[in-house]
Amino acid sequence: MNRGLTAKGRATRQRIVAAASLLIREQGVAETTLDDVRVATATSKSQLFHYFPEGRSDILAAVAEYEAAQVLEAQQPYLGDLSTWESWQGWQKAVLDHYTELGRRCPLGSLTAELGKASPQARAIISALYDSWEAALVRGVEAVTSDGPEESRARARSILAAVQGGVVMLQGTGRTDYLEAALPAATGALRPVSA
């Protein structure tokens, strides 16, 4: 993605992506034009096309990657070290708080829908997000159980599915009940007997 850019170029590109992300969160992805991004970031058209040769779709893909990173960021510091039950509890709270705050909004979902949910770009971004997320959960499951690799992977996937399900139901109904039920159910087996 950042091939051939200098450190300064990467910083500029990153600044444009962050600003475009804010803009899209505010006014919606369908309503955000290349000109809006240009004005908001005080960049010229040729600068924009230097960093995003395909124009709007390139920017949307970059913003989607940025939003995918935010999804993981919102779960830190817990997601990075799920080696204790306390951390798993903190993680559950962070997930619930994050999605309760977002409510029916889903920045990443809007972006991938605009890119085309079945597009290779959207699919690659979503798959990479799930893979990183799953890997962090697997490490956590392995840290607090004696499960083997297959079992840990299955457990991590079921926890990730619980989050996704609770979130998609929150977005469909505006209700947090499902996420609130799904998180403890999916992680209950990780709780130490003494806790």
Place this chain on the structure above:
Amino acid sequence: MNRGLTAKGRATRQRIVAAASLLIREQGVAETTLDDVRVATATSKSQLFHYFPEGRSDILAAVAEYEAAQVLEAQQPYLGDLSTWESWQGWQKAVLDHYTELGRRCPLGSLTAELGKASPQARAIISALYDSWEAALVRGVEAVTSDGPEESRARARSILAAVQGGVVMLQGTGRTDYLEAALPAATGALRPVSA
């Protein structure tokens, strides 16, 4: 919805909805016009507006309700009687088979997206679907456990979230792994000790 229609009228309306559903499954909701529905069902414009006064959005809402009913139908006969662990196992297989066959397609999701995911119509249809689904799962949980009403409801919601999560991840990635992991994890506590 069917207020004021005779039995014959209801049957005609239902025939139009079923045909429109097929058409939309084949060619996509965005590409399906009122004229397409008229031609496919051999009805006149005035007939269509008799049954669907608001035109296209009324038809889409009716088809979305129809597709929501199909979601539950695909889980029968198990969903209607989850009073044994065998039935819970049959249900899991039915859910997995149904969504594996649909793959990345999601008829109901496309319809609610076209109606506007945040529209009162879409929200009412999705909420009603979740409520019926949850009620059936609650009855099943109560039948095979000694859990109280609150616990059963939470368990049912977590199972429903597991399905939704596995499905949304299947749609995002084309992979059934998540649903395959989520279903047994969410229902594992219902398995009798002897099974």
